[in-house]
Amino acid sequence: MSVNRKKLIIEAATKSFSLFGYKATTMDQVAKIANVGKGTIYTFYANKEELFKEIVDNMIVEMEQEADDAINPELTFTENLHLTLYRLLEFRREHQLMIKLFQEEQEIRTPAVLEMVEEIENAIISFIAQKIKIAIQKKYIKDCDPELTAFLLLKMYITLIVDWERIRKPLNKEEIAELFDLYLFKGLSL
Amino acid sequence: MSVNRKKLIIEAATKSFSLFGYKATTMDQVAKIANVGKGTIYTFYANKEELFKEIVDNMIVEMEQEADDAINPELTFTENLHLTLYRLLEFRREHQLMIKLFQEEQEIRTPAVLEMVEEIENAIISFIAQKIKIAIQKKYIKDCDPELTAFLLLKMYITLIVDWERIRKPLNKEEIAELFDLYLFKGLSL
DNA sequence: TTGATGACTGGATTTCTCATTCGGTCAGTT
DNA sequence: AACTGACCGAATGAGAAATCCAGTCATCAA
Numbered sequence: 001m002s003v004n005r006k007k008l009i010i011e012a013a014t015k016s017f018s019l020f021g022y023k024a025t026t027m028d029q030v031a032k033i034a035n036v037g038k039g040t041i042y043t044f045y046a047n048k049e050e051l052f053k054e055i056v057d058n059m060i061v062e063m064e065q066e067a068d069d070a071i072n073p074e075l076t077f078t079e080n081l082h083l084t085l086y087r088l089l090e091f092r093r094e095h096q097l098m099i100k101l102f103q104e105e106q107e108i109r110t111p112a113v114l115e116m117v118e119e120i121e122n123a124i125i126s127f128i129a130q131k132i133k134i135a136i137q138k139k140y141i142k143d144c145d146p147e148l149t150a151f152l153l154l155k156m157y158i159t160l161i162v163d164w165e166r167i168r169k170p171l172n173k174e175e176i177a178e179l180f181d182l183y184l185f186k187g188l189s190l
Numbered sequence: 191m192s193v194n195r196k197k198l199i200i201e202a203a204t205k206s207f208s209l210f211g212y213k214a215t216t217m218d219q220v221a222k223i224a225n226v227g228k229g230t231i232y233t234f235y236a237n238k239e240e241l242f243k244e245i246v247d248n249m250i251v252e253m254e255q256e257a258d259d260a261i262n263p264e265l266t267f268t269e270n271l272h273l274t275l276y277r278l279l280e281f282r283r284e285h286q287l288m289i290k291l292f293q294e295e296q297e298i299r300t301p302a303v304l305e306m307v308e309e310i311e312n313a314i315i316s317f318i319a320q321k322i323k324i325a326i327q328k329k330y331i332k333d334c335d336p337e338l339t340a341f342l343l344l345k346m347y348i349t350l351i352v353d354w355e356r357i358r359k360p361l362n363k364e365e366i367a368e369l370f371d372l373y374l375f376k377g378l379s380l
Numbered sequence: 381t382t383g384a385t386g387a388c389t390g391g392a393t394t395t396c397t398c399a400t401t402c403g404g405t406c407a408g409t410t
Numbered sequence: 411a412a413c414t415g416a417c418c419g420a421a422t423g424a425g426a427a428a429t430c431c432a433g434t435c436a437t438c439a440a
Contacts, residue, residue: 155346184378185378185379189331
């Protein structure tokens with residue numbers, strides 16, 4: 001083959017979805033950026049949604065890698081969990097495609113986007129649940145439902161970082177780590 | 191006076207807002223149900239929004255009374271907190287006006303409704319924060335920011351009852367009480 | 381004279397119509 | 411056989427016209 005057309009398409013689509021979101025990206029546009037006939041895209045992907053899924057799945061892999069990189073074996077489980085969650089939320093906050101996706105989820109509610117956002121949430125929860133499962137096995141924490149715990153941890157994290165900021169003063173990284181430790185690990189009881 | 195027109199208006203407005211929501215309730219409709227001229231409403235309330243606020247504020251008072259009724263002095267603080275939060279969320283789930291409000295908040299996003307929903311949330315948080323503050327004074331729980339804690343407790347409760355149900359099997363009252371106790375009071379650490 | 385009223389107004393919203401856009405196909409080209 | 415882009419029609423958007431409704435105020439009844 002002369003050039004890797006599939007790669008060109010993926011790059012073009014990533015660029016376009018990140019820049020304009022799902023709805024505002026047209027297949028003509030992707031074809032043009034990729035220097036490829038529109039029909040060629042359909043030899044690799046059945047439809048726009050499948051192309052989108054490929055791009056999002058790539059991003060999820062990238063995100064999980066970043067989260068893994070945040071882990072430092074020198075630190076305790078709690079500290080690492082904090083770092084991981086923080087990195088995941090940072091990724092959500094900084095990554096162009098994520099930003100566009102959440103915007104589109106809120107404002108336009110494109111069904112394909114709602115679906116993908118759900119997939120991203122599930123990927124995050126599975127990722128955390130995996131870490132929790134290991135922590136239970138290694139007796140770092142009490143026995144509990146890993147999925148439910150992961151779900152709760154994430155929600156609590158989002159509450160501390162995003163929701164609380166919306167109504168009161170934002171918290172810095174250290175304060176969040178402290179609160180996280182207080183509420184979920186030490187517990188409120190004396 | 192022959193009849194208490196203000197009372198008639200409040201009753202009519204409560205009925206209409208509960209049945210049709212804010213947007214779909216017309217001042218003509220309220221006037222008709224109350225058997226009152228439309229202009230009369232404007233002698234008591236400056237505009238539709240003020241009338242709405244009166245109705246919502248009445249509901250908040252009712253809700254707080256119900257939550258207080260749920261408290262049983264024989265039980266521990268944790269158990270009572272659980273009962274209170276549970277009752278608050280039950281009220282939210284059962285009360286016709288609440289249901290309509292949350293629906294309208296999600297689907298139509300009427301600004302006046304968004305504002306009122308926020309006021310309701312704030313009322314709930316203040317209510318819980320008050321209980322927390324007392325619990326700290328009486329040394330039932332660790333020292334912590336009462337507002338932030340109330341906020342987190344409520345969010346966590348909603349997560350356990352509403353959000354988790356959406357993606358997995360719903361939890362019953364006892365399971366919630368148990369999880370609530372595990373996560374927030376005992377903590378995950380061994 | 382005063383509290384009550386409902387016809388009236390105009391800005392906002394909805395509905396209808398027509399024009400445009402874009403996902404997906406396929407006949408033709410290389 | 412791989413690739414292309416003109417073409418199709420369903421979906422969406424823009425614009426105009428019709429309708430709705432919050433809020434006013436001239437009028438009325440007591």
